[in-house]
Amino acid sequence: MGPLEKMKDQYTQRDSAARAWKKQGGKVVGYLSDDAPDEMILAAGLFPFRMSGNPAEGTEEVDKYSESFYDPSVRSILNMLLTGKYDFLDFIIIPHHSDAVLKLYHQLWWIHQVNPAVNFPPVHVFDILHTPFLTTALYVRESLLNLKSKLQEWSGRKIDIKALSRAIAVGNENKALLKKVAELRVAEQPRVSGVEALQMIGSAGFMLKEEHNKLLKEFLDGASTLPEKDGVRIFMEGSDLDNPEIYKLVESSGAVIVAEDSNWGNRYFEDPVDETADPMEALADRYHARSSRPRTQSSAQKVAYTVRRALEAKAQGAIFYLLEWDPAPAWDEPDQIKALKAEGIASLSFGPQKYLLSDSDQKNIKAGIQGFIETLREGRKEGLK
Amino acid sequence: MSEPKNINEGHRAGAYGSVKQLKVAAISAKYQKDWFKSIQERLAKGEPFCLANADAPHEIFLAMDDIPVVMTQWWSAIIAAKQMAGYYFDEMNAKGYPRNLCRYCALPLACAMDHNPERAPWGGLPNPSILLAQLSCDIQTKIFERLAGEYNCKFFPMEYPAPAPSYPRWWETLETRWEEIVGTRALDLRVEELKALIRYLEVTTGRVFNYKNFVEIMELENQQEEYFKKIRNLLSVTRPSPVGLPDQLAATMNLQWHRGTKWGVEHAKLFYEEVKEKVDKGEAVCKDEKVRLMWIGRGLWHNTAFYRYFEEKYGAVFTNSMYLSIAADGYIRDYRTDPMRALASRHLYMGYWLRDPQWQLNEAKRYGVNGAVMIVASNCIDSVGNMFIKMVLEQGGIPVLPIYADVVDAREWDDEGIKAQVSQFIEQRCMAR
Numbered sequence: 089m090g091p092l093e094k095m096k097d098q099y100t101q102r103d104s105a106a107r108a109w110k111k112q113g114g115k116v117v118g119y120l121s122d123d124a125p126d127e128m129i130l131a132a133g134l135f136p137f138r139m140s141g142n143p144a145e146g147t148e149e150v151d152k153y154s155e156s157f158y159d160p161s162v163r164s165i166l167n168m169l170l171t172g173k174y175d176f177l178d179f180i181i182i183p184h185h186s187d188a189v190l191k192l193y194h195q196l197w198w199i200h201q202v203n204p205a206v207n208f209p210p211v212h213v214f215d216i217l218h219t220p221f222l223t224t225a226l227y228v229r230e231s232l233l234n235l236k237s238k239l240q241e242w243s244g245r246k247i248d249i250k251a252l253s254r255a256i257a258v259g260n261e262n263k264a265l266l267k268k269v270a271e272l273r274v275a276e277q278p279r280v281s282g283v284e285a286l287q288m289i290g291s292a293g294f295m296l297k298e299e300h301n302k303l304l305k306e307f308l309d310g311a312s313t314l315p316e317k318d319g320v321r322i323f324m325e326g327s328d329l330d331n332p333e334i335y336k337l338v339e340s341s342g343a344v345i346v347a348e349d350s351n352w353g354n355r356y357f358e359d360p361v362d363e364t365a366d367p368m369e370a371l372a373d374r375y376h377a378r379s380s381r382p383r384t385q386s387s388a389q390k391v392a393y394t395v396r397r398a399l400e401a402k403a404q405g406a407i408f409y410l411l412e413w414d415p416a417p418a419w420d421e422p423d424q425i426k427a428l429k430a431e432g433i434a435s436l437s438f439g440p441q442k443y444l445l446s447d448s449d450q451k452n453i454k455a456g457i458q459g460f461i462e463t464l465r466e467g468r469k470e471g472l473k
Numbered sequence: 474m475s476e477p478k479n480i481n482e483g484h485r486a487g488a489y490g491s492v493k494q495l496k497v498a499a500i501s502a503k504y505q506k507d508w509f510k511s512i513q514e515r516l517a518k519g520e521p522f523c524l525a526n527a528d529a530p531h532e533i534f535l536a537m538d539d540i541p542v543v544m545t546q547w548w549s550a551i552i553a554a555k556q557m558a559g560y561y562f563d564e565m566n567a568k569g570y571p572r573n574l575c576r577y578c579a580l581p582l583a584c585a586m587d588h589n590p591e592r593a594p595w596g597g598l599p600n601p602s603i604l605l606a607q608l609s610c611d612i613q614t615k616i617f618e619r620l621a622g623e624y625n626c627k628f629f630p631m632e633y634p635a636p637a638p639s640y641p642r643w644w645e646t647l648e649t650r651w652e653e654i655v656g657t658r659a660l661d662l663r664v665e666e667l668k669a670l671i672r673y674l675e676v677t678t679g680r681v682f683n684y685k686n687f688v689e690i691m692e693l694e695n696q697q698e699e700y701f702k703k704i705r706n707l708l709s710v711t712r713p714s715p716v717g718l719p720d721q722l723a724a725t726m727n728l729q730w731h732r733g734t735k736w737g738v739e740h741a742k743l744f745y746e747e748v749k750e751k752v753d754k755g756e757a758v759c760k761d762e763k764v765r766l767m768w769i770g771r772g773l774w775h776n777t778a779f780y781r782y783f784e785e786k787y788g789a790v791f792t793n794s795m796y797l798s799i800a801a802d803g804y805i806r807d808y809r810t811d812p813m814r815a816l817a818s819r820h821l822y823m824g825y826w827l828r829d830p831q832w833q834l835n836e837a838k839r840y841g842v843n844g845a846v847m848i849v850a851s852n853c854i855d856s857v858g859n860m861f862i863k864m865v866l867e868q869g870g871i872p873v874l875p876i877y878a879d880v881v882d883a884r885e886w887d888d889e890g891i892k893a894q895v896s897q898f899i900e901q902r903c904m905a906r
Contacts, residue, residue: 155860157851184635187610187854197638198830198861202868215658217632218608223665224632230658383611387618415574415852419615422569440573 091306092284098291098300102140105295107176109135115178115243118209120165120192121328122351123183123216123381125232125371127255127361130297131247132239137177138293140330140352141165143444145173153199157413159188160443161330166195169208179242181235183214186383186416212238216375218383228376232368252367258297259361265304266292266357272311273346274401279314282324282335282345289356290330317344320464323403323433324348325394325424327411333445334409334453341457342465347401349394355380387420394424398433405434405464407457412440436460495720497744501727504736509595512541516599521678524548524581524598524620525605526613528820529631532694533671535733536687537680545606547730548598549580550774553881555594558775561587562882575612575852576882577771582616585623600624603674607631609824610854629673631666634659636825644802644832651806651818663817690733691808691815697732700741701725701800704748709793709839713762715751718780718791722772725797732804763788764903767837769862769873770848772796775883782892789899793840795827802832828858830865837871844872844903846895850879874898 089097098105106116116135119126126136141164147156149170150163168174182193196208215231217224236247269288272280280288288307292300322343324335328351335345347354359378362370375381382390398406406428408421418440425435436456442449516522520541523534527546534540552558558576561583566572568586581598590597604620606613608630621628640654647654671682708716724744731737766783768791773779783789803823808815826832837845845866849856863873876891 153860155849155851155857158857188857190635191854191857193635194638194858198858201639202861202864213635215635217634218614219630219632223662223669227632227634227658227662383614387615410571412573413851415854416611416615418571418574419612419619421571425569439571 090310091303092288095291095300095303095307096284096287098295099287102294103137103173103176105299106135106137109296110176110178116176117179117181117239117242118174118177119181119183120162120189121183121185122356123185123375124181124214125235125375126293126297127259127371128232128236128239128247128252129181130255130258131251132243133245133251134179134239134243135296136293139165139174139177139180140290140293141443142168142173143331143333145171153202154195158191159186159413160411161328162188162192164443166192169196170199170206177209180209180211181214182211183216184218185216188414210242220377220384225372225376229369229372232372232375236368249367252371253363255297256361256363256367256370258301260363261301262292262297262304263357263360265301265308268308269304270347270354270357272314273344276402277316278321278344278346279311279316281317281339282322282348283332283339285345286329286332286335286353289354290352292356319344320461321346321402321404322461323394323398323401323406324350324353324409325406325421325435326350326409326417326438327414328352329409329411333450334441337450337454338407338457341454342461343405343457346403347397349382349397351382354397355382382416387423390420391423391427394420395427395431395433398428399431403433405436405460407460408435408437410438410440411443414440434460434464495716495724495744495747497740497747498720498723498727500743501740502723504740505727505730506595508541508731509543512543512599513596515541521602521674521680522599523603523605524601524624526578526607526609528607528609528824529605530667530816530820531730532687532690532733532816533667533674533682535690536684537671537674537678537682540674540678540680542605543598543601544730545578545581546771547726548584549577549881550726550772551594552580552584553774553883554777556775556883557584557592557594558882559884562884573852575850575854576879577850577853578612579616580881582620582623585620588623601626602678604628605631605670607633607820609633612854627677629670631670632662633821634662636822639829639831642831642835643826643829644835647802648805649807651815655818655821659821660814660817663821664814667813667817688808688812691806691812693735693738694733695805695808697728697737697741698800698804700738700745701797702802702805704741704745705793705797705801707745707748707752708797709836709841711752712765712841713757713759714765714790714792715756715758716748717758717784718768718794719777721797722777722794725800726772729796729800758790759784759788761788762790764844764899765790765792765840765842766899766903767792767833767840767842767845767871768794768848769833769845770795770856770859771850771880773848773878774880775886776888779888779892783895783899786896787899787904789903791846792842793836795833795836798832798836799823799827803827824855828855828862830862833862834865834869834871837866838869842871844874844898846898847873847875848880849875849877851877852879872898872902874902 116137117129118137118139120139129136141161150167184190214235320343322345358380361374523542527544531542534542565583604617606617617628643654780791806815866873
């Protein structure tokens with residue numbers, strides 16, 4: 089099995105590396121989003137595992153406790169916690185990434201209150217707040233110190249500076265390697281598809297970074313022989329997608345996704361941690377103030393980010409794909425579409441979509457994408473939204 | 474898209490309903506309207522003006538020689554009561570904002586985007602000099618950044634540290650144990666932010682924060698909220714209920730917007746005396762009260778008449794909602810050791826506690842309700858968790874009916890259908906108890 093296949097395998101069998109670690113006596117820390125410093129988990133000698141939902145897992149258990157109008161990917165994680173799919177987790181870190189993610193903390197607490205028979209692993213909230221200001225920076229710094237204490241308590245060992253620096257270096261190498269993968273996507277002739285990119289980036293959260301780096305290096309070593317990808321160049325915008333279903337629909341319609349605005353995609357590896365600074369200060373700065381953090385970006389910054397990334401990727405069109413009950417990205421969409429249009433990049437916008445797409449949903453979406461791709465091919469950008 | 478109807482017909486003249494049985498409700502509604510109109514004149518003289526979310530500390534502005542503050546949620550309620558929300562949201566949707574976005578907090582933005590004060594209620598909102606909100610959900614930044622763009626003014630955001638899931642029976646000890654209940658880290662941050670806000674206002678308005686006045690404001694606010702507590706306690710044990718929900722809403726909320734003033738205290742006292750008089754005389758919303766209902770969630774601002782329908786049909790009275798109850802349980806602070814910190818503790822988690830299932834159960838039992846109707850707006854993240862309110866109340870023996878609707882946007886309101894749901898609930902689950 090080649091490196092790409094191995095990463096695909098990890099992306100599909102997301103819990104395999106964590107379960108193997110656990111089998112060897114290690115402890116696993118589940119975390120949500122890209123706002124948890126996995127470097128620190130690793131430095132504590134614990135396995136950092138990025139939690140994700142799965143549309144195919146259903147919602148039977150979560151329906152008993154949670155409204156249907158709740159972010160479907162977080163809701164899916166809750167369902168998986170309730171059904172034992174995450175039984176290998178020893179601890180959970182919930183960062184204050186978004187309302188939906190923070191709500192998970194309260195949901196877990198209340199589920200246990202109304203049904204004491206239901207138990208979850210110990211949870212720690214990493215209270216990473218959202219303005220770019222000094223008061224927030226200092227608060228986040230303290231949150232990071234609290235997280236460090238909690239991880240030390242969980243692991244039973246001190247997090248020393250050397251271990252933290254080493255974990256940061258490994259994480260930075262991972263980011264740098266993934267950036268090289270991104271360069272293969274934005275080349276004149278892309279050599280990596282959007283689906284493959286999602287799998288490579290996503291698998292970084294499901295396995296140890298050192299192992300992931302080895303696979304990435306091996307993959308990049310053979311990159312020049314990769315076949316070129318044909319298709320209309322598309323930039324993806326909207327919700328953070330923890331599965332590749334919409335990418336598959338887009339790329340099976342004559343397009344190649346060359347970049348995206350997603351923390352399961354390119355945002356994941358932007359902004360390395362400053363290795364020249366004190367590790368704790370560098371981590372606090374990176375996680376709070378990184379330029380790619382949507383919740384800290386103003387809408388104007390977010391619009392500028394979208395346009396810059398779409399232009400860098402030489403995108404011919406942009407597809408806005410929103411999950412239902414994920415309203416935050418929708419607020420920026422009108423301005424993003426306008427700004428892209430000003431740069432000659434047409435957009436296709438899907439209204440809120442279900443997490444699990446039915447056959448007819450897929451058919452309708454695909455028809456929309458095909459029409460858009462065809463229009464882009466013909467160069468008829470005017471008249472599109 | 475069509476022009477709004479009934480803009481000036483005034484069949485629902487204020488946000489909290491036009492027909493006031495309580496004198497204080499009518500007085501406070503008129504006072505609020507006059508006050509709003511006076512802002513225009515004050516702005517013409519160059520005074521500053523703040524538009525803020527309801528959980529923002531207007532006390533700060535009061536202590537700066539009374540900089541006027543309008544709350545976005547109040548303004549939403551006014552627009553909704555004038556039946557104009559649908560028009561503004563249609564316009565906003567036509568600009569590319571999807572229909573499923575949140576409404577209650579976004580309606581002032583939709584109105585601002587119209588840039589037509591003549592069409593807006595009461596001559597429209599004056600241009601604010603500053604916008605203020607705590608980032609208690611992802612969308613606050615989105616809305617307020619856009620408001621800042623529409624009004625060409627600055628937005629001052631305040632952080633919302635993660636609240637603890639619950640503090641046992643917080644409502645019993647919050648007045649004195651607020652440091653422990655809210656949490657030291659969150660309070661430290663909020664105090665820093667309040668000081669930064671004050672300095673920003675001092676620099677940009679040329680006014681100075683008067684600490685002596687601020688302490689007096691904290692005292693007056695406590696006095697006002699003590700009256701609300703007496704009113705709540707009296708109403709909760711009085712059967713049949715002497716004051717219906719629309720009157721409670723009008724009197725409570727219009728007074729709350731002026732908390733911390735002598736006028737607020739005087740009229741809260743008047744409110745109490747009027748309620749007491751009604752109790753003493755045995756007056757009732759429904760002499761033949763058969764069912765007591767609790768309203769859970771925000772007020773149905775586009776149709777406060779809804780609450781009255783069930784009185785005639787079943788003798789079912791909506792006896793209480795969160796508004797008077799939180800006034801009684803959430804505002805009073807022993808501020809003597811540190812008034813600024815006490816103020817910080819007042820607003821941080823009030824919105825969160827409003828949805829505390831245990832508090833809701835306590836209020837349901839206090840009022841002795843036969844059932845609760847819970848309005849759920851699926852477009853608002855705050856509604857996630859309402860299922861726990863339902864579960865906890867039902868475990869406590871109080872049946873709950875969730876109705877899925879928006880409180881300001883009537884475009885999808887199914888009056889007949891929802892009345893039928895509530896009727897069935899009253900007949901099958903409340904009257905039998």
